[in-house]
Amino acid sequence: MQFAKYVKMRYEKFGAVVFDTLSEKVYITNASGKNILSLMAEGLSGSEIAERLVQEYEEDTSEMQNDVTEFIDGLQSAGLLASSVEEKP
Numbered sequence: 001m002q003f004a005k006y007v008k009m010r011y012e013k014f015g016a017v018v019f020d021t022l023s024e025k026v027y028i029t030n031a032s033g034k035n036i037l038s039l040m041a042e043g044l045s046g047s048e049i050a051e052r053l054v055q056e057y058e059e060d061t062s063e064m065q066n067d068v069t070e071f072i073d074g075l076q077s078a079g080l081l082a083s084s085v086e087e088k089p
Contacts, residue, residue: 001040001072002082009037020080027078032057036071046072 003009006021016034018027029037035056039049050065057064075081 001043001045003041004080004082007080009041011038018080020078023079025078027080032067033071036068040072 004020008019008021010017010019011034015029015031016037018029018037019025020027032053035053036049039052044052046068047065050061050068053059053068054061054064072081
């Protein structure tokens with residue numbers, strides 16, 4: 001998963017700020033969202049992210065997988081992730 005080229009992020013104490021430079025929309029996450037974004041930027045898959053967060057937060061694996069999937073789906077529906085069309089040269 002990669003972020004769209006027009007997406008800029010800044011990490012803050014409270015979480016993260018995600019800016020869509022095309023639509024000029026700003027999205028704000030809490031600390032958990034910041035962690036997911038950071039792990040996505042490292043190139044981890046949704047299931048790898050969930051595994052890491054389960055260890056960090058000591059939460060139920062299936063619940064964490066659902067939360068991560070929902071977060072990533074939200075990024076996708078907002079157009080913040082690179083589509084397969086964008087990734088092609």
